[in-house]
Every structure is written in C-alpha cells, then in structure tokens.
Amino acid sequence: MQPLPPLVTNYARETLARLVALPSVSAEGRALAETADAVRELLEELGLRVEIHATPGAPVVYAEGGEGEKTLLFYNHYDVQPADPLELWHSDPFTLTEREGRLYGRGANDDKGELVSRLAALKWLQEEHGRIPLRVKFCLEGEEEIGSPNLEHYIEAHQDRLKADAVIWEAGGVDAAGRPQIYCGLKGIVGLELWIKTAAYDLHSSYGAVVQNPLYRLSKALASLRDDEGKVLVKGFYQRVRPLSPLEEETLARIPDESPQLAQTFGVGGFLAGVSGRAFYQKLLAEPCINLNGVHGGYGGPGSKTVLPAEAFAKLDVRLVPDQEPQEIIELMRQHLETHGFNDIELVVSEFGELPARSDLAAPWVQQAIAACREVYGQEPVVWPNFAGSGPMYPFTHLLKAPVVGLGVGYPGSKVHSPDEHIRLQDFEAGIAVVKQAMEKLAGL
Amino acid sequence: MQPLPPLVTNYARETLARLVALPSVSAEGRALAETADAVRELLEELGLRVEIHATPGAPVVYAEGGEGEKTLLFYNHYDVQPADPLELWHSDPFTLTEREGRLYGRGANDDKGELVSRLAALKWLQEEHGRIPLRVKFCLEGEEEIGSPNLEHYIEAHQDRLKADAVIWEAGGVDAAGRPQIYCGLKGIVGLELWIKTAAYDLHSSYGAVVQNPLYRLSKALASLRDDEGKVLVKGFYQRVRPLSPLEEETLARIPDESPQLAQTFGVGGFLAGVSGRAFYQKLLAEPCINLNGVHGGYGGPGSKTVLPAEAFAKLDVRLVPDQEPQEIIELMRQHLETHGFNDIELVVSEFGELPARSDLAAPWVQQAIAACREVYGQEPVVWPNFAGSGPMYPFTHLLKAPVVGLGVGYPGSKVHSPDEHIRLQDFEAGIAVVKQAMEKLAGL
Numbered sequence: 047m048q049p050l051p052p053l054v055t056n057y058a059r060e061t062l063a064r065l066v067a068l069p070s071v072s073a074e075g076r077a078l079a080e081t082a083d084a085v086r087e088l089l090e091e092l093g094l095r096v097e098i099h100a101t102p103g104a105p106v107v108y109a110e111g112g113e114g115e116k117t118l119l120f121y122n123h124y125d126v127q128p129a130d131p132l133e134l135w136h137s138d139p140f141t142l143t144e145r146e147g148r149l150y151g152r153g154a155n156d157d158k159g160e161l162v163s164r165l166a167a168l169k170w171l172q173e174e175h176g177r178i179p180l181r182v183k184f185c186l187e188g189e190e191e192i193g194s195p196n197l198e199h200y201i202e203a204h205q206d207r208l209k210a211d212a213v214i215w216e217a218g219g220v221d222a223a224g225r226p227q228i229y230c231g232l233k234g235i236v237g238l239e240l241w242i243k244t245a246a247y248d249l250h251s252s253y254g255a256v257v258q259n260p261l262y263r264l265s266k267a268l269a270s271l272r273d274d275e276g277k278v279l280v281k282g283f284y285q286r287v288r289p290l291s292p293l294e295e296e297t298l299a300r301i302p303d304e305s306p307q308l309a310q311t312f313g314v315g316g317f318l319a320g321v322s323g324r325a326f327y328q329k330l331l332a333e334p335c336i337n338l339n340g341v342h343g344g345y346g347g348p349g350s351k352t353v354l355p356a357e358a359f360a361k362l363d364v365r366l367v368p369d370q371e372p373q374e375i376i377e378l379m380r381q382h383l384e385t386h387g388f389n390d391i392e393l394v395v396s397e398f399g400e401l402p403a404r405s406d407l408a409a410p411w412v413q414q415a416i417a418a419c420r421e422v423y424g425q426e427p428v429v430w431p432n433f434a435g436s437g438p439m440y441p442f443t444h445l446l447k448a449p450v451v452g453l454g455v456g457y458p459g460s461k462v463h464s465p466d467e468h469i470r471l472q473d474f475e476a477g478i479a480v481v482k483q484a485m486e487k488l489a490g491l
Numbered sequence: 492m493q494p495l496p497p498l499v500t501n502y503a504r505e506t507l508a509r510l511v512a513l514p515s516v517s518a519e520g521r522a523l524a525e526t527a528d529a530v531r532e533l534l535e536e537l538g539l540r541v542e543i544h545a546t547p548g549a550p551v552v553y554a555e556g557g558e559g560e561k562t563l564l565f566y567n568h569y570d571v572q573p574a575d576p577l578e579l580w581h582s583d584p585f586t587l588t589e590r591e592g593r594l595y596g597r598g599a600n601d602d603k604g605e606l607v608s609r610l611a612a613l614k615w616l617q618e619e620h621g622r623i624p625l626r627v628k629f630c631l632e633g634e635e636e637i638g639s640p641n642l643e644h645y646i647e648a649h650q651d652r653l654k655a656d657a658v659i660w661e662a663g664g665v666d667a668a669g670r671p672q673i674y675c676g677l678k679g680i681v682g683l684e685l686w687i688k689t690a691a692y693d694l695h696s697s698y699g700a701v702v703q704n705p706l707y708r709l710s711k712a713l714a715s716l717r718d719d720e721g722k723v724l725v726k727g728f729y730q731r732v733r734p735l736s737p738l739e740e741e742t743l744a745r746i747p748d749e750s751p752q753l754a755q756t757f758g759v760g761g762f763l764a765g766v767s768g769r770a771f772y773q774k775l776l777a778e779p780c781i782n783l784n785g786v787h788g789g790y791g792g793p794g795s796k797t798v799l800p801a802e803a804f805a806k807l808d809v810r811l812v813p814d815q816e817p818q819e820i821i822e823l824m825r826q827h828l829e830t831h832g833f834n835d836i837e838l839v840v841s842e843f844g845e846l847p848a849r850s851d852l853a854a855p856w857v858q859q860a861i862a863a864c865r866e867v868y869g870q871e872p873v874v875w876p877n878f879a880g881s882g883p884m885y886p887f888t889h890l891l892k893a894p895v896v897g898l899g900v901g902y903p904g905s906k907v908h909s910p911d912e913h914i915r916l917q918d919f920e921a922g923i924a925v926v927k928q929a930m931e932k933l934a935g936l
Contacts, residue, residue: 054902073794086867102563128796134692182493192794237795246758247579250908251808252678252879253781255721256750256775261783261805262717271706276700306700313691317701330701338706339798344785345806345892349518349637350841351573352808352881353784353908356758360706361790363696363797379655433696437795463798464693 047422050166050475051173058166058478059149060089064149065124065141065158070188072125078104078188081124085161085186092168094184096477099204101196104188108204114167116488117479118413119183121442122161123190126153127463134465148351151294152466155191155460155478157216159469160477164214167481183210187438189217193237193400194438201441210448212411213366214481215439218454219473221428226480229452230412231404231432232439233334234366236375237396237449239382240267243357244390248344251352258390260358261343267388268360271379275319276329288368289300290332293407294431301327301428304458311459330434334370337363342367361396365436372399384445403439404432409449418484419453420477443471453480492867495920496618503595503611504925506533508587510569510603511596517570523633525547526569530606530631531682538611539629544649546641546710548827549633553649557613559621561933564628564655566633566887567606571598572908579910582691595913600905602635602661608900609659612926625934628655632883635661636843638682639883646886655893657856657933659926660884663899664918667752671925674897675847675857676877677884678779679811681820682841683826685712688802689835693789693935696797703835705803712833713805716781716824720764723776723781725827728820733813735777738852738875739876745774746913747874750905756904779815779859782808806841810881815842850879854894858932863929864898867921883910898925 049162068197071080082098089096094111104125137143139152153159164184171178185208201208218227242260242490243399249257260280268350272278290298305326307383309316321329342360346350366377405412407429419427442450455477461467497501527550529542539556549570574584574597582588584597596745598604609629616623630653663672687705694702695778717723735743746762750771754761788803790796809820810911827840850857852874864872878897889894900922906912 073792073796124751127798129791129931130789130790130792133722137611186665191797237797244759246694246756247906248909249757250880251782251784252810252881253757253775254808255778255780255810255879256771257757257759258719258763259783261786262713263719265713265783265786266719268707268710271850274708312698312702314541314689314702316910319701319702321802326701330698332712335700337696337708337797337799338704338789339696340789341706341710341792341803342787342791343782345572345573345575346785346804347518347575348885350806350808351784351908352636352682352782354782354787355570358786359791361795363699363795365697365700434700435695436697461692463695463796474802 047476047480050478051170052490053173053476054170055475057169057236058162058474061165062149062154062159062162065162066142066153067140068144069140070125071128072189072192073128074103078125079181082107082188085124088165095204101200103196106200107184110182110485111182112182114180114489117181117183117210118485118488119185119208119213119448120164121213122164122216123157123187124161125188125191127191131465136466139150143268147471148468149474150466154457154467155469156467159474160217160454161186163474163477164481166478167485170482171485178489179288180485183208190437193235193396198441201445206443208446210446211387213442213448213450215450215452216437217456218452219456219477221302222304222311222458224304224407225302225425226423227430228415228419228427228428229430229433230407230450232402232435232437234370234372234400235398235436236364236366238362238364238379239394239396240264240360241394242390242391245356248356249353249354254354257354258356262341263390264341264358264360267383267391268338276335277333282378283334286371287334288318288367290431294374297407297429297431298327299324301430308458310360331432332367332417333429335365337365337418338362344460345428355462366402368402368404370402372401375427400436401440405441405443405450411449412451414487415451415453415484418480418487421483422479453477492921494925495923496615499611499615499617499923500920503607503919504616504830506610507594507604507607510591510607511587511598512768514585515570516573517549517634517637517723523570527552527633527662530569533610538847546645550640551645552629552631554629555627557625557627559625559934562626562628562655562657563930563933564630564653564893565609566630566658567609567661568602569606570636572636576910580655581911586727591917593913594916594919595911597912599905599912600901601912604919605662605899606631608922609926611923612930615923615927616930620833624936625930628653635882638680638841646890648882650890653891654923655891658887658893658895660895660897662901663897664901664922666747667749667756667903668747670747670870672875673860673864673872674875674878675852676897676900677845677882678845678877679815679845680881681809681811681817683807683824684808684839684841685709685805686837686839688905692799693801694799696799699799702799704805705800705838708835709786709788709803709805712828712836713783713786721778721780722840725823728779729851731814732779733814735876741853742874742876743772743776744769746875753903776875776877777812779812780810783807784812793852810823811847813847813849817846839906845881845883846885847848848888850888850895852876856894857896860896860898860929861930863925863932866928867924898922
C-alpha cells in the first residue's frame with residue numbers, strides 16, 4: 047500500500063477528533079444542526095460547493111465539486127447512536143482518544159470515521175493531482191441511526207441533482223483476518239414497539255394473585271414471535287423472501303468463514319441453530335429476523351420492590367431481505383398479536399422502515415472497487431451480496447439506479463453501537479487509500 | 492366513636508410528619524440509623540425504656556413500659572419502600588402533605604402512619620388514665636420492606652423478653668365501604684431474580700440473526716412460569732398447599748365482596764380468570780402466586796437503538812400459603828428452569844424469604860380486637876383468616892405462640908408502595924381509637 051502523506055494522516059486525525067467531539071445523537075436530537083455546520087465547513091475547506099437542505103428532521107448536507115466525466119456519489123451520515131451505557135466506556139465517548147494504535151469515541155467508526163476517510167481521500171487527490179479528477183457529490187444525512195425517516199423523500203425530490211455513475215456507501219472495512227470487504231446490499235428494517243398497560247397505577251405485588259401482570263403478558267407475546275433458533279413464528283413472515291440468484295449464491299459461498307473468530311470476539315459459545323460456515327452466512331445475510339432491542343417495566347433498582355407494575359414496553363427491530371416489505375410485515379405482526387389473543391398489547395410503529403436492497407454484482411463499478419481493494423490491501427477482497435445491517439440504500443439502487451459499494455474503516459471488534467467504539471489506525475489509513483484509488487480508477491487515471 | 496382529644500390529634504400529625512421526613516428506604520440503605528434514633532426519642536418521650544439492638548442489617552428498636560397483668564406486643568417497621576417513580580408523585584414523598592383530608596407521603600400508611608397510631612393511642616391512655624394500664628412492648632424493625640432478613644433470628648434470640656399475651660401487627664384499616672378490617676395471617680414470600688448474559692458486550696442488532704437474544708430467552712422463561720389465569724406451571728408448586736379449615740372457610744366466605752370496587756380503584760377491567768366474590772377471595776388469599784416485579788434489559792430511552800443487548804434480568808416474588816416453604820419453592824423453580832432447558836438463566840435468591848402464617852381465629856384476643864373495632868366504627872369488622880400481603884408474622888405465631896391481629900390506618904386507595912401513598916384523616920383517627928380501646932379491653936378496663 048502506498049503510504050499516506052503526513053499531511054493527509056494529520057488531516058484525518060484532526061478532522062475525526064473535531065467531529066467526534068460533537069455529540070450528534072439523533073435518537074436524542076442532540077447537536078445535529080451544529081454537526082451539520084461543522085461538516086459544511088470541512089467540505090468547503092476542500093473547495094466543494096455546499097448546501098444545507100432542511101428536512102422535517104435533521105438537515106441533509108449536500109455538496110458537489112471536482113471535474114471530470116464520471117460522477118461519484120458519497121452517502122454518509124453525521125449522526126451517531128446514543129453513548130449509553132456510559133459506565134462501560136474506558137474514555138469519554140465524545141473525546142477521540144488514542145490507545146494502543148486505536149482511536150476510541152462514539153462515531154469513530156460509524157460513521158464519522160468513514161466520512162472522514164472520504165474527505166481525507168479527496169485531500170490526498172488534491173495534494174497529488176492538484177485537483178479532484180472526477181465529479182464528486184456528497185449526500186450526508188443526520189438521521190441514519192433512527193432509520194433515515196426523511197432520506198427517501200429527499201432523494202426522490204433531488205433525483206436529478208444526485209444522479210451519479212457510482213455510489214460509495216457509508217461503511218465497510220476488514221474482516222477478522224484483515225481481508226478487505228465490499229458489500230453491495232443491505233437488509234431492510236422495521237422498528238416497532240409493544241406497549242401494555244394493565245392498571246391505572248403500580249399496585250402492591252400481593253394483588254398479583256388476582257390482577258394481570260403486564261410483564262408476564264409482554265413476555266408471553268415476545269416469546270411467541272420466534273423460536274430458540276431465531277426462526278420467526280409470525281404467519282406469512284417468509285412468504286416474500288426471494289431465493290438468492292446463482293451469482294449471489296456463489297458470491298456468498300466464497301465469503302471466508304469467520305464465524306469461529308466472531309464467536310470468540312463476541313464472547314458467545316455458539317450461534318443460533320449451531321450454524322457455522324456457509325450456513326452461518328446464509329442465516330446472517332439471506333434470512334430475515336426479529337430482534338428485541340430492549341424490554342422495560344417495573345422495578346430495576348437495587349434490592350427488591352414488591353410491586354405489580356402497571357405497564358411495560360419492548361423495543362424491537364425486524365430485519366428484512368428482498369422482497370419483503372415493511373408495511374406488509376407490520377400488518378403480519380398485528381395479525382399475529384390478534385390471532386394469539388394479545389389484544390391487550392399495542393403495536394406502535396417507530397418512525398422508520400427501510401426496504402432491503404441488493405446491487406448488481408456484475409456492474410463495472412463493483413469490479414473497480416474490487417481492484418482498488420486488491421491493490422491497497424495486497425489481497426482479494428471479500429464481496430458480500432448484502433450485509434446483515436440496514437440502511438437507506440434502497441432509494442439509491444432503485445431511484446438513482448446506480449451501483450453501490452460499501453467501503454469503510456471498521457473491523458469486527460470495532461464495537462459499533464456499543465461502549466468503546468473504535469477504529470484501528472491501520473484500517474483508517476487503508477480505508478482512505480482505497481477510496482482514493484477507487485476514485486482514480488473511476489476517473490480513468 | 493369517642494372523639495380524639497386535640498392533644499392526641501396534634502401529637503399524631505406532628506409525629507407522622509417527623510417520621511415521613513426521614514427517607515428510610517431499606518432497599519437503598521438510606522437514613523435507617525437516623526430513623527431508628529428518631530423512633531427511640533419518640534418512645535422515650537412516652538416514658539418507655541428503649542434499647543437499640545444491632546442486627547447484621549438495620550437496628551431493631553425495642554421498648555417496654557406500662558404496668559399491668561397482661562402484655563401486648565406491637566410489631567411495626569420504620570423502613571419504607573423506594574419512592575420511585577418520583578415524577579408520578581404530586582408532592583414530595585418525604586414531606587407529609589395534607590390535601591383534601593388526606594396525608595400524603597412515603598410511609599404515611601405503610602408503616603409510619605400505623606406506628607404513629609400506636610404511639611398516639613398510648614399518649615391518649617396516659618392523658619385519660621394518667622398511666623399505661625398494661626405492659627406494652629415494641630419490636631420495631633427497619634428491614635420489613637426488604638423481607639425482614641434478620642427478624643426471625645432476632646425474635647428467636649429474644650423470645651423470653653418478647654413474650655406477650657397478644658400481638659398487634661403492623662397494618663390494617665378499612666375496606667372500600669369503610670368497614671374495619673382485622674387480619675390474622677399473612678402469606679409467605681420468596682424474592683428471586685433471573686439473570687441472563689449471552690455475549691461479552693452489546694452487539695449491533697444485525698447480529699440478532701445469528702446470536703441469541705437474552706430478552707427473548709428471559710421472556711420465554713418468564714412466560715413458562717404461569718398461565719394467563721395466574722396458575723403457576725412449576726411442577727410440584729401446589730403440593731403443600733393446605734386446604735382451609737371449616738372455620739377459615741366460613742370466615743373467608745363472610746368477607747364482603749369488594750372486588751368490583753377494587754377493579755374500579757385499580758383501573759382494571761376484571762381479575763384473573765374472571766373471579767369475583769368468594770372465588771376472588773379464595774384466589775387472593777388462599778392461593779399462592781408468582782409476581783413479576785420488574786424486567787429490564789437493553790435500550791429503553793427515547794427513540795430507537797438497534798442494539799442486541801448482552802444481558803437482561805427479572806425481579807420477581809412468589810407469595811406462599813400454608814404449608815409451602817420458601818426453600819422448597821426455590822428448589823422447584825430451579826428444577827423448572829433446568830427441565831425446560833433454561834440453563835442459560837441464572838436463578839438468584841434475594842436476601843429474603845418468609846414462611847406463611849395464620850393465627851387461631853378462635854383466640855380471646857381476636858374477639859377483643861373485634862369488639863374494639865365494632866365500638867369505634869359502629870359496625871362489624873371484617874375478619875381475614877390471612878391477608879394477601881406478606882410479612883414476618885411467622886416468628887410471632889410460631890416462636891412466641893401469641894395470637895396476632897393486624898389493625899391499621901389504611902384503605903384500599905392508600906397507594907401503598909406506589910406514588911402518592913396516603914391515608915385519610917378519619918382512618919388515622921379511628922386507627923388510633925381502636926388501638927386504645929383494644930388495649931383497654933386487654934387490660935380489663
């Protein structure tokens with residue numbers, strides 16, 4: 047790999063520190079306008095023309111610049127997940143902190159580290175070529191971590207302006223063995239909440255002999271949704287799942303089996319249904335699932351409290367694969383609750399839902415990205431037909447009709463969404479280099 | 492009812508305000524020594540000899556005084572439940588506040604209001620007779636709300652000293668129709684926690700397709716413990732339940748049906764298994780049950796967080812009836828988890844467990860208490876073979892072998908253990924009068 051000029055390295059570190067210091071937690075509505083403004087300044091410093099576009103939620107930072115035949119669109123987000131539980135962090139989540147070759151902080155990987163890798167690659171191109179040798183566009187939103195409720199409408203409204211020959215998606219990185227990853231799709235997602243209220247107020251628990259317990263009812267409802275192997279028990283849930291194409295099958299089968307290392311990193315004895323190898327990736331990437339994100343009700347403090355709580359709730363997400371549709375899944379969940387007698391439980395749809403997406407693996411842009419990875423990392427990248435995560439890729443693949451590749455600076459131990467989120471310095475630098483080289487290839491240099 | 496002298500009324504209000512101001516939350520270990528000391532001062536002001544006896548937990552305040560043939564023992568507690576959720580209180584929980592003929596505050600009923608009713612009754616006796624015309628003893632603990640872990644041992648160690656002809660238990664009051672209540676027994680209780688940890692740290696919820704979800708497993712375990720009607724599904728759970736005696740049956744059948752009013756007060760549409768009347772009281776008083784006090788795990792804040800939590804826990808209590816035994820119930824719960832494949836769930840026994848107790852309904856002291864109620868309230872009291880709640884009555888009935896009656900100052904809307912706990916002024920005064928008259932009867936006056 048071509049070593050990074052010190053100017054680029056320093057720029058990348060300082061810029062990441064500047065962005066991590068802004069606690070842009072979209073779930074809590076914190077520091078979003080402030081962060082959009084900081085991002086605008088950074089883009090302007092690179093000579094791009096920037097516009098801040100208001101949406102019903104956090105603003106989109108749009109930018110364009112460079113000269114050339116081809117156009118590359120970057121999609122990233124400047125918002126982050128909540129930092130809790132705070133007590134599990136070993137340094138302040140909003141102060142970028144270097145320890146043992148790693149940079150720690152909320153968003154260090156997802157997605158501020160990745161956004162900065164794009165900016166640093168442009169800096170490098172300018173340093174080396176005196177210019178940006180292709181047209182670049184940025185579409186940077188501030189609501190990805192709450193499901194991008196306004197992005198699809200934004201892209202629909204700005205389709206002509208956003209038009210591009212290629213898209214670099216927000217995230218990526220290396221696997222546990224250090225192999226670069228390229229992913230060409232994402233699962234869809236639906237966010238739901240289940241609420242139950244059984245009495246006007248909390249009661250003394252002695253009344254539990256005769257008064258319904260909301261935690262019992264909620265537990266029963268949650269347990270009814272799936273089985274021990276993760277199979278969803280909601281009727282009709284799988285009916286629209288499209289089988290993988292032969293090329294997708296083949297690509298999926300070439301993914302090296304990292305499941306043993308993942309089990310070790312995560313501290314789990316094994317995976318659902320005991321899968322590993324090909325079956326692990328089939329389950330992770332090609333099967334939909336229902337996740338419980340949180341359940342809360344009643345007393346959770348120190349010692350004990352003999353209380354019969356009046357209410358409880360669960361937060362959950364459903365991950366979808368092509369061709370499942372959020373609206374239909376919500377309807378099936380409703381029917382499930384009704385059919386199973388859970389009329390006392392209210393299903394609330396969170397403000398998000400995203401369709402699943404998979405790009406065409408045969409597109410030239412995918413091949414250029416593969417070549418850039420091969421050159422920077424000195425080894426063959428792993429290509430994922432789609433990733434296990436979700437994001438608003440659907441409007442790009444379906445409205446802009448551009449091939450999308452995900453590239454980034456993470457690794458499986460990055461603790462994305464968790465305490466001690468971090469990136470390794472070598473991944474950060476390689477991530478910058480890959481974006482630079484992919485741009486050069488797209489520009490025909 | 493004989494009106495209370497203003498001196499007694501004022502004394503009762505001021506004393507209750509003084510005690511409620513002390514946040515003696517035993518679950519949080521707050522202000523316990525301080526409150527024991529305040530109680531000591533109050534007893535000394537009444538001319539009793541007081542000793543503070545250390546235990547491995549909060550101290551017991553022991554007192555004795557008065558002169559006469561008969562000895563009456565008061566059992567009360569100076570600790571209270573946690574005040575949370577604080578935002579649901581309409582006045583500070585630790586400032587006794589009068590609104591519309593009610594006194595609000597944590598412990599206003601349970602059990603500071605009741606303790607004060609005993610002190611005020613003694614004040615009244617002294618005012619009227621110039622002395623306390625019987626021997627009285629106080630056994631006041633500071634750990635009732637966490638299951639009285641040290642009381643049984645304390646009573647065992649001080650049996651001779653605590654000996655009495657009669658016991659007045661900590662609580663009681665009137666029902667929704669204003670009828671006085673006397674109860675002669677309590678359910679037993681076991682406090683348990685279920686814990687599960689499935690990974691080393693919280694993961695991105697996309698891994699939920701392959702990694703086990705602790706909230707799902709916990710939900711399934713909790714749902715397996717009982718059915719929709721509250722029937723416990725733990726094998727062997729009911730094997731030691733002793734059928735009611737004919738006198739107990741008859742007494743239970745005479746309890747006026749308040750279930751419709753209770754349903755209204757609690758804001759519930761109906762009770763488990765649709766019970767009312769005789770069946771309601773059978774289920775409430777004579778059947779054991781499993782209660783979920785709290786379940787917590789994962790994200791519970793605003794918005795959404797696509798996290799796969801690493802751990803979760805539940806707090807629960809099991810209410811027992813004669814002749815169930817805490818230790819055996821714990822073992823059956825363990826076996827249930829094991830038999831149902833919940834080896835990933837750890838059962839933790841809280842620091843409490845109490846045997847169920849029922850006094851002899853035919854004892855003379857029970858008849859004297861009934862007569863005192865009849866005279867003060869002008870109507871026949873309702874006698875409960877046992878109450879739905881729990882408490883350390885077992886050492887009194889079984890070690891001291893004294894008949895026990897529960898008398899107090901509450902009513903079904905008192906919100907014991909909940910925000911806005913309160914008593915009504917008329918119940919407070921009647922509670923004082925009943926204790927005074929019962930003492931006079933025991934003294935043969």
